[in-house]
Amino acid sequence: MNVVLQKKQSAAEARLGAMALPQSAAWMMSAREDALARLRAMGLPSGRDEYWKYTRPDSLTKAEPDPAAIFHSDEPRLFGQIDRLKIVFVDGAFDAEASDDLEMAGIEIHRLADISATDIHWSRDLFELYGTLEARGQSPVERPLAALNTAYATDGIVIRATGKAAKPVSLIYLHNSETSDAILHHVIRVESGAELTVLENGPAAARFNKVMEVDIADGGAFNHVRAQGRDHERRAVTHTFARLGEESVFKSFTLTANGVMTRNEAVIELTGDNAVAHVAGAAVGDGDFHHDDTVFITHDAAGCESRQVFKKVLRNGATGVFQGKILVKPDAQKTDGYQISQSLLLDEDSQFLAKPELEIYADDVACSHGSTSGAIDETALFYLRSRGIPTADAQDLLVLAFLAEAIEEIESEEIAADILSRLQGWLARRR
Amino acid sequence: MLEIKNLHVKLEEEDKAILKGVDLALQAGTVHAIMGPNGSGKSTLSYVLSGRDGYEVTEGSASLEGADILEMEPEERAAAGLFLAFQYPVEIPGVGNMTFLRTALNSQRKARGQDEMSAADFLKLIREKAKTLKIDADMLKRPVNVGFSGGEKKRNEILQMAVLEPKMCVLDETDSGLDVDAMKLVAEGVNALRDAGRSFLVITHYQRLLDHIKPDVVHIMADGRIVKTGGPELALEVEANGYADILAEVA
Numbered sequence: 001m002n003v004v005l006q007k008k009q010s011a012a013e014a015r016l017g018a019m020a021l022p023q024s025a026a027w028m029m030s031a032r033e034d035a036l037a038r039l040r041a042m043g044l045p046s047g048r049d050e051y052w053k054y055t056r057p058d059s060l061t062k063a064e065p066d067p068a069a070i071f072h073s074d075e076p077r078l079f080g081q082i083d084r085l086k087i088v089f090v091d092g093a094f095d096a097e098a099s100d101d102l103e104m105a106g107i108e109i110h111r112l113a114d115i116s117a118t119d120i121h122w123s124r125d126l127f128e129l130y131g132t133l134e135a136r137g138q139s140p141v142e143r144p145l146a147a148l149n150t151a152y153a154t155d156g157i158v159i160r161a162t163g164k165a166a167k168p169v170s171l172i173y174l175h176n177s178e179t180s181d182a183i184l185h186h187v188i189r190v191e192s193g194a195e196l197t198v199l200e201n202g203p204a205a206a207r208f209n210k211v212m213e214v215d216i217a218d219g220g221a222f223n224h225v226r227a228q229g230r231d232h233e234r235r236a237v238t239h240t241f242a243r244l245g246e247e248s249v250f251k252s253f254t255l256t257a258n259g260v261m262t263r264n265e266a267v268i269e270l271t272g273d274n275a276v277a278h279v280a281g282a283a284v285g286d287g288d289f290h291h292d293d294t295v296f297i298t299h300d301a302a303g304c305e306s307r308q309v310f311k312k313v314l315r316n317g318a319t320g321v322f323q324g325k326i327l328v329k330p331d332a333q334k335t336d337g338y339q340i341s342q343s344l345l346l347d348e349d350s351q352f353l354a355k356p357e358l359e360i361y362a363d364d365v366a367c368s369h370g371s372t373s374g375a376i377d378e379t380a381l382f383y384l385r386s387r388g389i390p391t392a393d394a395q396d397l398l399v400l401a402f403l404a405e406a407i408e409e410i411e412s413e414e415i416a417a418d419i420l421s422r423l424q425g426w427l428a429r430r431r
Numbered sequence: 432m433l434e435i436k437n438l439h440v441k442l443e444e445e446d447k448a449i450l451k452g453v454d455l456a457l458q459a460g461t462v463h464a465i466m467g468p469n470g471s472g473k474s475t476l477s478y479v480l481s482g483r484d485g486y487e488v489t490e491g492s493a494s495l496e497g498a499d500i501l502e503m504e505p506e507e508r509a510a511a512g513l514f515l516a517f518q519y520p521v522e523i524p525g526v527g528n529m530t531f532l533r534t535a536l537n538s539q540r541k542a543r544g545q546d547e548m549s550a551a552d553f554l555k556l557i558r559e560k561a562k563t564l565k566i567d568a569d570m571l572k573r574p575v576n577v578g579f580s581g582g583e584k585k586r587n588e589i590l591q592m593a594v595l596e597p598k599m600c601v602l603d604e605t606d607s608g609l610d611v612d613a614m615k616l617v618a619e620g621v622n623a624l625r626d627a628g629r630s631f632l633v634i635t636h637y638q639r640l641l642d643h644i645k646p647d648v649v650h651i652m653a654d655g656r657i658v659k660t661g662g663p664e665l666a667l668e669v670e671a672n673g674y675a676d677i678l679a680e681v682a
Contacts, residue, residue, distance in 0.1 A: 378484070383521040386481050387535035387591060388509035388542065397534065401525025401574075 008043025012144070015044060015063055022154050028116040031131045035150035038135065042144045051141055054321040054353040055292040059261055060145060060237045065207030067178045068233035071258070075425050078201045078227050079418055084170035085109075087157060091175060091205045092182025094155055098172075106163035107196065112156035112185060129187050133213040133241035137267035141296060146239040146265070149211040153185030161194040161220070168197035168223075173204035175231055180205035186212040190220035190248070198222070199415070203229025208236040218245040218272055224252040225415050227422060228262060232289075235261035246272030246301070253410045255419050256283040256291055257426045263292040270297070270304040270332075280309040280409035282419075284399075284426050285318035292321035293341075299332035299362075308339040311406045313399055314350035315430075325357040328365050335360075337367035344402045345375055396427045432630040433457045433480075433599050438491035440472075440479050440655075449475045451655035452491065457599070460627040464641055465634045466666060467652035468674045473634045474518060476652075477603040481515040482508050495599055509535075510542035512598035516588040516605050523575040528587070531575045532557060532594055539595060560593040564620050582613035589620035600624070601632045606640035618643030638670035653678055 016039075021032050045057040059066055088098040094111055102109045116130075131150040137143060159169065171186075182205035190196055194217075204210070216222050228236060236259065242250050256262050268277045283291045297306045312320035322341035343352030354371040376398055384394035400423060410416040433455070440450040449472050457463050467473050479486050480493060482505035493501050500508050523531070537547040548556070561571060564586050576584050585605055592600055602621070606614050621631065621644050633644055641649070641663065649665040650657045653674070658681045659665065669677065 377523075379521050380523045382483055382505065383517070383523065384526075384531070384535075385505040386483075386509055386515055386517075387531070387595065388506050388539035389535050390506050390538060390542075391504070393534065393538065394506075397526055397531075398523070401523060404525035 004046065004048050005043060008046050009040065011044045011046070011061065012039055012042075015061065018063060019152060021151060024116040025119040027119065028130070032151045035131050035134070035147045038138060039144055039147040039151060042138070042142045042147065045144050051294070051323070054323070055263055055290065059235050060207070060209070060263065065179060065181045065205075065235065066233070068175070068203075068206035068231055068235070069178060070175055071203070071229070071231040073230070073425075075422075078422060079170055079199050079415070082168065082170070082199070082414060082418070084168045084199060086170050086172060088172045088174060089155070089182070089184065089204065091177045091180035092154060092184055092208070095174075104166050104169070106161060106165040106194070107169070108160045108162070109169065110158045112153065112158055112187070115158055129189060129213055129215055130185070133215060133243055134211055134239070136243070136269070137239070137241045143239060143265060143267070145209060145237050146211050146241075149183055149185055149209050149239070153183045153211070156185040156187070158186070159188045159196065161188070161190045161196040163194055165194075165196045168199050170199040170201075173200065173202035173208070173229065175203040175205055175229060175234065178206055181207045183209045185210070188212065188214045188222070190214070190216040190222050192217040192245075193219045195221040196223070197412075198224050200224075200226040201229070203231040203234045204236065206234055208234065208238070210236070210238045212238075212240045214240065214242040214250065216242065216244050216248040216250060219247050220245065221249040222251070223411055225410055225419070226253070227255040227419065228257075228259060230258040232258040233260055235259070237263045239265045239267065242266070242268045242277065244268070244270050244272060244275035244277060247274045248272060249275070250277045251409065251411060252279045253406070253419075254281040255422060256281065256285075257422060258285065258289060259291065260288050261290050263294065265294045266296070268295075268297045268306070270299050270301055270306065273301045274303040275301065276305045278307040278309075278409055280307075280406045281311070282403045282406040282423070283312040283320060284423065285312070285314055285320065286430065287316045287318060289314070289318035290321075291319070293324070295324040297326050297337070299326070299328045299335045299337065301332060303334040304332065305336040306338070307409075308341070309406045309409055310341045311403050312343045312352060313346065313402065314343055314352060315346035317349035319350070320352045322352075322354045322356070322371070324355070324369075325359065326367055326369070328360040328362050328367065330361040332362045333364045335362060335365040335367065337365065339369035340405070341371045342402070343373045344399065345373055392431055396424070399427060400424070432459045433493070433495055433632070435493045436491050438479070438493060439489045440475060440486050441489055443485050443487045448489075449486075449655055450479070453655070453657060455650065455657060457630045457632065459630055461647045462625070462631040462633060462644065463648045463650060464646040464666060465632065465650045465652050466636065466638075466669055471652045472655040473652055474603055477515055477601045477634055480508075480513065480601055481505060506538065507542070509595070509597070510539045514592050514595060514597035514600045516585075516592060516600065516602045518604040518607060520576050520584040520588055522577045524577050526575050528571050528573055528575050529557065532591060535591070536594055557594060560590055563623065564590050564593070565616060566590055581608035582610070582616075585609060585613065585617050586620070589617055593620065593624060598628060599630050599632070601634070603634050604636065605633070606635055606637065614640060615643060638666045641666045651677055
């Protein structure tokens with residue numbers, strides 16, 4: 001037997017030895033056990049894995065999380081001016097007091113912890129998705145930390161959108177304990193013709209493992225905007241699994257400012273004709289910042305469009321990683337795929353590691369990709385200064401201009417303005 | 432307004448002298464033109480005045496209304512009232528033209544201790560200025576100079592000048608790459624700004640721009656020096672006979 005795999009499996013056994021599956025109803029238990037079996041077969045990720053070549057998984061896989069100090073700021077809360085349904089988790093635990101009632105026109109919404117405790121028939125129907133997209137996303141590339149999540153998640157949100165949601169669902173992840181280790185799992189089903197926006201923000205915990213499964217039926221639309229918390233020492237591994245039906249739309253944007261370890265995976269399957277998937281990210285990092293965007297988009301239907309736009313601003317030795325793949329299956333004719341990953345390196349110590357991949361089996365497709373790394377454009381900087389704009393302002397203007405293509409992926413102008421002000425705050429603190 | 436005395440400049444990277452003792456004095460309200468063959472140092476003079484990197488002043492001085500501009504950062508020179516219209520305006524993807532202009536104007540106002548201009552007042556100002564230069568709303572919304580034609584870029588330079596209202600305007604080969612109609616439009620924009628309190632230094636290869644922007648004084652520059660100074664007739668002489676005669680005469 002393969003020695004590397006053996007090591008990964010024994011690492012998994014060692015880790016799992018101290019963990020117990022959360023108590024759940026029988027049907028839920030079987031989903032957890034299936035995930036556990038997947039995890040046992042794969043083992044935990046190791047530094048020898050091709051998929052973990054640029055990001056060391058140790059701090060995400062070890063038994064105890066490293067402690068993370070809590071970031072304090074006087075800035076207004078993100079999305080504070082936006083009319084939304086608030087759901088608050090503190091170090092992974094649901095905070096009923098701080099949360100709104102789980103009721104809104106156009107959607108059914110429940111806590112995972114509530115729904116998984118009952119064996120009643122309706123919850124099962126709604127919930128049969130749990131772990132399904134995660135399991136599908138394990139091939140052709142293994143994602144053991146997502147299987148671990150399905151097996152051990154303690155809570156999360158389950159949403160079924162049946163119409164146009166009255167307002168965004170806003171998941172707020174607060175971090176109060178310096179040693180918390182949180183595992184949350186959300187399941188979202190957007191029915192035919194329904195529309196839903198989900199916002200996420202906050203650091204969540206010292207270590208956070210989050211999975212979100214999004215199943216979009218024909219003609220459904222799902223929007224996602226996320227800002228990952230600024231507690232610099234926090235660590236996060238997140239997986240977004242999405243499956244898109246005919247003419248459905250999936251759009252996701254992530255802002256990451258700070259964080260010594262962030263691994264965001266997006267695994268998207270376009271299974272119905274003429275579906276559209278956009279996934280974008282803006283990351284700004286300083287010092288021992290490490291940020292990894294790993295994206296896998298599968299075109300398995302005709303006439304679909306996918307777009308990946310990832311921009312990173314790195315300074316003082318920060319590291320950015322991008323692994324992005326477009327897989328076009330033989331029947332996915334008329335595919336329109338676009339991928340761009342770029343870094344702005346503000347000094348010579350920072351690094352950007354990019355692995356763009358295209359794998360195309362259909363013959364009538366348009367796929368383009370590009371990846372660049374560069375410094376601030378001195379000519380542009382001088383032009384701005386020659387018009388009276390002070391150097392620091394001019395530099396910030398150019399940094400925001402660099403990030404603009406990613407921010408433009410956000411549909412709502414109001415939300416985009418909020419994200420922009422976060423970036424301005426980050427830049428202002430580095431003057 | 433602008434006084435340049437015995438200005439010597441070399442390239443920072445190599446030991447190559449470009450300006451070898453330039454003397455120039457512009458009174459407020461006057462238009463001076465500098466003409467000269469390729470490589471005479473005309474553009475270098477404009478870069479050094481605006482504070483671009485890569486040049487080292489080895490001797491001499493340059494002052495704007497008595498203040499030494501060579502000691503200032505580029506943004507300080509702008510706030511003091513100096514403006515360079517670039518020969519090759521820079522494209523800045525991601526920065527909207529309006530945002531750029533408003534940031535520039537308010538930065539200068541702030542540096543001069545004035546209040547920032549409100550968004551509404553700025554919009555009014557820019558609409559009025561843009562109209563005379565035939566700059567449409569789309570050009571104002573687009574990123575700075577991105578996808579602009581050569582003529583649009585030059586008009587955009589003049590628009591910036593009109594909005595920022597500098598005291599001392601240096602135009603570096605603003606006519607290059609322009610057809611006759613575009614040149615007329617640019618010249619009209621410049622002429623509209625002529626004022627008793629504002630001076631212009633127009634750098635050009637050709638006389639034809641000077642048909643539209645009538646100079647008070649014309650200088651001929653060669654090998655890093657002003658070799659001849661005269662009235663507008665000097666530009667016509669260059670147009671008719673080229674530089675060779677003048678250069679031979681002063682040699």
